[in-house]
Amino acid sequence: MSGKPTTPVAHSLRARLLVLLFSAVVLTATVQALVAYRTSLDQTNEIFDYQMEQMALSLRKGLPIGGYLANSFRDSTDTSFEFLIQVTGAGGKKIFQSSPGAVLPLDTTPGLTSLEIDGKAYKLFSLQAGDQLIQVAQDRSARRGLARKLALKAVSPVIVMVPFLILMVWWVVSASLAPAERVRSQLALRRADELTEVNEEGLPAEIAPLVRELNLLLHRVRSAFEAQKHFIADAAHELRSPLSALKLQVEGLRRASDASARDVAIGRLAAGIDRATRLVEQLLVLARQQASPGNLTLQTPVHLANLVQSVVGDLWETARTRRIDMGLVTAQEGMVTGHSDALAILVRNLLDNAIKYTPEGGTVNVSVLASTTDMQLAVEDSGPGVPLADRARLFDRFYRVAGPQSGTLGSGLGLAIVKTIADMHGACITLDTSESLGGLKVCVVFDTPGVRPGD
Numbered sequence: 001m002s003g004k005p006t007t008p009v010a011h012s013l014r015a016r017l018l019v020l021l022f023s024a025v026v027l028t029a030t031v032q033a034l035v036a037y038r039t040s041l042d043q044t045n046e047i048f049d050y051q052m053e054q055m056a057l058s059l060r061k062g063l064p065i066g067g068y069l070a071n072s073f074r075d076s077t078d079t080s081f082e083f084l085i086q087v088t089g090a091g092g093k094k095i096f097q098s099s100p101g102a103v104l105p106l107d108t109t110p111g112l113t114s115l116e117i118d119g120k121a122y123k124l125f126s127l128q129a130g131d132q133l134i135q136v137a138q139d140r141s142a143r144r145g146l147a148r149k150l151a152l153k154a155v156s157p158v159i160v161m162v163p164f165l166i167l168m169v170w171w172v173v174s175a176s177l178a179p180a181e182r183v184r185s186q187l188a189l190r191r192a193d194e195l196t197e198v199n200e201e202g203l204p205a206e207i208a209p210l211v212r213e214l215n216l217l218l219h220r221v222r223s224a225f226e227a228q229k230h231f232i233a234d235a236a237h238e239l240r241s242p243l244s245a246l247k248l249q250v251e252g253l254r255r256a257s258d259a260s261a262r263d264v265a266i267g268r269l270a271a272g273i274d275r276a277t278r279l280v281e282q283l284l285v286l287a288r289q290q291a292s293p294g295n296l297t298l299q300t301p302v303h304l305a306n307l308v309q310s311v312v313g314d315l316w317e318t319a320r321t322r323r324i325d326m327g328l329v330t331a332q333e334g335m336v337t338g339h340s341d342a343l344a345i346l347v348r349n350l351l352d353n354a355i356k357y358t359p360e361g362g363t364v365n366v367s368v369l370a371s372t373t374d375m376q377l378a379v380e381d382s383g384p385g386v387p388l389a390d391r392a393r394l395f396d397r398f399y400r401v402a403g404p405q406s407g408t409l410g411s412g413l414g415l416a417i418v419k420t421i422a423d424m425h426g427a428c429i430t431l432d433t434s435e436s437l438g439g440l441k442v443c444v445v446f447d448t449p450g451v452r453p454g455d
Contacts, residue, residue, distance in 0.1 A: 014177050021169045029162045033155045040151035048143055049112060052083075052125040052136045059087060059096075059134050084122065084137040095132060104135045114140075179203045183211055195222040246272045302340045304375055304446075305331040305368045311347040312366060319355050319364065326355065326364040334370035336446045338425045346421040347377065349414040350442055354381040363437055375446040380434035391431045395419040418444075 086104045087096040097103075105115065108126045115124050121140040126133065179202060186198055197215040200208060249272050253265035305328075312328050319326040336343070354364045362382040369376040386394060395415050422429050427446045434441040 013180075014173060017173045017177075018170060021173065022166055025162065025165045025169060029158055029165070033158045036158060037151045037155050040154040041147050044147035044150050045143070048138060048147070049123070049125070052112075052123070052138060053127075055083075055085070056125055056127040056134045056136045059085070059129075083139075084117075084135075086135045086137075088133045088135075090131040104137055106133060108135065176204070180207055183207070195219075195225065243276070246276060300337070300340070301335045302338055302343055304334055304336050304343070304377065307340060307343055308347050308366060308368055308377065311344055311351060315348065315351050315355065318352075322355065322358075323361045324355055324358055324364055325362070326351070327366070328368070329365045330367040330369060332368055332370040334368070334375045334448070336375050336425070336448045338446075342421045342424065346418050346444070349418050350377075350379045350444075353414045354379050354383070354440070354442075357381065357383040358439065359383065362439075365434075365437065373447075375448050377444040377446075378441060380437050380441045381439040382434075382437040383439040385433055385438065385440045386431065394431065395429070418442075 083098065084104060085096065085098040086094070088106060089095050092106055104117070104124065108115070108124060110126050110128055113124045113126070115122055115137070117137070122137040123140055123143060124135060124137045126135050128134075183198055183203075195218045197218055198211055200211050200215070203211055246269065249265060249269040253262060253269055256262035256265050309328050309331060312326065316326060351364065351366065358364055358381040364382075365378075365380045367376075367378040367380075369378065395418070419429060422444055425446065427444050430443045430445070432441045432443065433439075
């Protein structure tokens with residue numbers, strides 16, 4: 001049985017904060033109201049007890065001994081009273097009675113007690129003053145009603161403040177999350193190809209790192225897109241001529257009238273294919289290095305002299321076919337931090353460029369020099385060199401120095417790749433004239449302390 005995929009429930013930080021804070025406010029207000037209500041009831045009962053005691057004490061010396069005071073302001077049937085006052089003398093003789101219809105028992109213990117009269121519950125305070133027994137009773141229902149009214153008045157400010165506290169919590173949460181909403185709005189209004197950084201101004205400390213990492217990601221994605229655009233543009237621009245040339249060479253091969261002409265056409269076609277293949281390889285290398293500079297986060301120590309020696313060995317056969325004397329003349333010990341594959345491409349392109357522009361029978365010298373402050377890689381050749389006016393543009397893509405060989409050697413991408421890899425490793429490239437060979441000298445300086453032999 002196939003079921004529909006369940007959609008995960010979105011968790012809103014704003015809703016969660018509001019629910020938790022509203023719950024905390026309501027719970028705190030409820031507990032505070034209950035405590036205030038209970039405390040007010042207890043304090044009101046204590047006040048009523050104190051009033052009864054003070055009323056009894058005030059009657060200790062205010063009544064005649066042996067006399068009787070008639071209650072002229074109440075009749076014998078009126079029982080709608082909250083307080084009962086009764087004073088008795090020796091032998092139980094009534095001296096004063098606030099309500100003749102309600103008689104308090106005489107056999108009560110001094111102090112506060114409880115009793116029922118005609119089905120009503122009373123709180124009674126008894127005081128023995130000489131021969132007189134002074135008794136003050138209060139209706140408990142009336143007492144509780146008045147106590148509740150006073151307690152509710154004490155609790156009402158808390159109840160009234162709860163809506164204001166909830167409104168304030170809502171405003172504080174909304175204001176605190178406004179920067180996140182602003183970032184969301186900025187991203188929501190963007191086009192698919194808009195990869196500029198998000199504004200970080202005014203962001204709280206909890207959100208700023210997230211937005212900062214988002215901006216770094218947007219920067220990397222933008223760099224990858226730009227590298228892709230450059231690659232497409234470069235490929236479209238540079239492959240047009242080689243492909244056209246290959247087409248013409250195929251036509252020439254088809255029209256060859258004899259074996260000799262056919263061999264020449266095949267040789268030209270093979271050379272054209274080699275140039276197109278090399279161009280594609282260089283384009284792919286350049287695109288890969290420009291699109292993924294973040295890969296250098298996993299850098300490792302690289303033994304520069306060993307790496308250069310390995311690349312020299314790989315290209316030695318190519319140099320030998322052109323009768324070029326190429327060798328590693330100086331190889332001082334030292335390590336650089338980086339990617340061995342990328343550094344191998346850098347060295348290979350420098351040597352390949354030197355071999356291509358050095359006449360047959362020439363010389364290419366490679367040196368690795370170590371000092372206490374840096375490591376240097378130098379490649380010198382006995383070729384024609386590069387004029388000072390052209391050196392500034394030598395690392396531009398597809399730029400070739402004008403000359404008789406400029407249209408047949410390379411694609412103008414080798415040194416551009418060298419510059420890209422050097423920048424990725426924080427290295428500096430300088431161009432000069434070789435003092436010993438007379439051609440071009442390319443020096444790559446890595447800001448890494450080396451180790452001289454014997455140190």
